[in-house]
Amino acid sequence: MTINWGQAIADAIALGALYGLVAVGIGLVFGVLRLINFAYGELITCGGYVLAYTYGWPRPVSILLCIAAVVALALAQEFVAFRPLRRGGASAATMLVATFAVSFLLQAIYLLAFGSRGQIVGTLGKLNSAFTVDGVDIRWILLVIVATGLLLLGATATLLDRTEVGLHIRAAAADFRTSRILGVRANRVIVLSFVMSGVLAGAVSVLYTVQNPLVQPSMGVPITIFALVGVVVGGLERLWSAALGGFAVGFVYGLLADVLSSTSSVYLPSVVYGLVILVLLLRPAGLFRSWRAQQVERV
Amino acid sequence: MKLVAPIVLVFATAAVASGVSSAHRLEFETALIMVAVVVALYVFVGNSGVISFGHMSFVAVGAYLAGLVTLDPETKGFTTPGLFQVLKHAQIGLVPSLALAAAIGAVYALVVGLPLMRLSGLPAGIATLAVLGITYNVLSYWGKVGPGVQTVTGVPEASVWALAVGVAIVVAAAYAYQRSRFGRVLRATREDPPAARASGISIYRERLIAFTLSGALAGLAGGLYVHMLGLLQPDLFYLDLTLVTLAMLVVGGVGSLWGAVIGALAISALNSFLGDAENTVDVGFHLTLPNGTRLVTVGAVMALVLILRPSGLTGGREFGWRRS
Numbered sequence: 001m002t003i004n005w006g007q008a009i010a011d012a013i014a015l016g017a018l019y020g021l022v023a024v025g026i027g028l029v030f031g032v033l034r035l036i037n038f039a040y041g042e043l044i045t046c047g048g049y050v051l052a053y054t055y056g057w058p059r060p061v062s063i064l065l066c067i068a069a070v071v072a073l074a075l076a077q078e079f080v081a082f083r084p085l086r087r088g089g090a091s092a093a094t095m096l097v098a099t100f101a102v103s104f105l106l107q108a109i110y111l112l113a114f115g116s117r118g119q120i121v122g123t124l125g126k127l128n129s130a131f132t133v134d135g136v137d138i139r140w141i142l143l144v145i146v147a148t149g150l151l152l153l154g155a156t157a158t159l160l161d162r163t164e165v166g167l168h169i170r171a172a173a174a175d176f177r178t179s180r181i182l183g184v185r186a187n188r189v190i191v192l193s194f195v196m197s198g199v200l201a202g203a204v205s206v207l208y209t210v211q212n213p214l215v216q217p218s219m220g221v222p223i224t225i226f227a228l229v230g231v232v233v234g235g236l237e238r239l240w241s242a243a244l245g246g247f248a249v250g251f252v253y254g255l256l257a258d259v260l261s262s263t264s265s266v267y268l269p270s271v272v273y274g275l276v277i278l279v280l281l282l283r284p285a286g287l288f289r290s291w292r293a294q295q296v297e298r299v
Numbered sequence: 300m301k302l303v304a305p306i307v308l309v310f311a312t313a314a315v316a317s318g319v320s321s322a323h324r325l326e327f328e329t330a331l332i333m334v335a336v337v338v339a340l341y342v343f344v345g346n347s348g349v350i351s352f353g354h355m356s357f358v359a360v361g362a363y364l365a366g367l368v369t370l371d372p373e374t375k376g377f378t379t380p381g382l383f384q385v386l387k388h389a390q391i392g393l394v395p396s397l398a399l400a401a402a403i404g405a406v407y408a409l410v411v412g413l414p415l416m417r418l419s420g421l422p423a424g425i426a427t428l429a430v431l432g433i434t435y436n437v438l439s440y441w442g443k444v445g446p447g448v449q450t451v452t453g454v455p456e457a458s459v460w461a462l463a464v465g466v467a468i469v470v471a472a473a474y475a476y477q478r479s480r481f482g483r484v485l486r487a488t489r490e491d492p493p494a495a496r497a498s499g500i501s502i503y504r505e506r507l508i509a510f511t512l513s514g515a516l517a518g519l520a521g522g523l524y525v526h527m528l529g530l531l532q533p534d535l536f537y538l539d540l541t542l543v544t545l546a547m548l549v550v551g552g553v554g555s556l557w558g559a560v561i562g563a564l565a566i567s568a569l570n571s572f573l574g575d576a577e578n579t580v581d582v583g584f585h586l587t588l589p590n591g592t593r594l595v596t597v598g599a600v601m602a603l604v605l606i607l608r609p610s611g612l613t614g615g616r617e618f619g620w621r622r623s
Contacts, residue, residue, distance in 0.1 A: 105598030
């Protein structure tokens, strides 16, 4: 079997870019709240359902509705579940399990409302067509994913680095209590980080469903797990290391999926998880942790 | 008293299970098994304060081993021809199979724990999740260790009293551990790691001991599970069970054995009541809930309990009349 490396790399980049975006969405909220949101994937699922049910509407309307719905759900998670929990003084472990429970609840709601058989999204299906460069089929969606990914990452970075609100978020991420004492409006910062992570999740819904058009109640779970693995592998300290970690996991997964033969590719998850364990053992603070960062246990 | 109350509850559940119709017996038996799984999880998570998403791996290997060595070899020739020879020809009794399940759970946990117990916090959680992912993946595809994605039926089923005795052993072992020097030392590392270290405690070693014991109990719980269900299937031991058992532990109260038992029984009871209500139940009037409400309500109740009582139903206390 000859391996078309160019093709494999092209496919892997698309997957990596998507997981990079998901990782940033998870990392944003983690940065401020020290909260890993296991229910993040259910935001993406929600966006998928909106796209499926608004199929046939003008595309921009459908996409805007999708993002609006996802942001609303992200805020609902914060206001209904996470904020009361923080008020109650829940421990980190309780918060983690609570996000698990929210994920479970949302999946159950999707199952009840939309059934288990799945809905097809066709909003941007045309982007699956390809053009050929040197024998490598490059689908338009790859370019769109990479462009959108870079754009959103750039926008997020600009917001965080260049604006006052961004400064507040970074301050809160560095030291939540001290930043409050210094006049950062904590709840505004938290709400904002949920909005931003919601926008990212909405964008991921739109891009993800182009390649995987079937929306099912539990489709968000593997996305969350892989992105989360990426976030931890990359390092939670900074957004760009989280993004790189997400990209790395998606890229390796995509590459191995193309390169491995079909008999051994069933063990692909094991290979990826094995690599993850190895990375965590060798560099518990993440692959891309900055050398200057002190060894501080944050969780 | 602190041990008697959970054990009494276990046998009370078994007594009810033996008295009801066979359809309902399954629900009570499942509740019993959940007590065993959650208590096994508690031994590590509760005492160390480190979260583990990987414990269902130990339940899974225990269940697979206990199931495969008690299956009729002739059946195995048809259903799982690719098994390792030892597994293929073995046929042993219930009790030895459970001992094997506990042993393999312990060995697997020890092997995994040796490198992983160096981690703590989120990296520990993710690493244990990765272990679960590998276990699930291998059990789903490797024909030498199991039936793969197919479901194998015909595993000998144990009586409800036998199950109850097994669950009681798990509870008693957890109690003995937390009363022992090891348990107390580990809880000290949970409360104040620097102080524990300063007192000459090796956090790594104490966690490894708890992880191994917890793995043994989880393996035993897995063995009990398979002898209750009578079938094997990798999906039984993956994310759903991980979530449900962790939620049971947190809902009950992560800090106490009593909390683990109460959480497992409370969520199980809610789950089966709602399951019945989806097929009409008589609660003074005929209540029929639409299909799917069970999962929604269970999820909502778990979230609600966490919000209203973050330290769980028992508040992390052991059973007792006086509140200290």
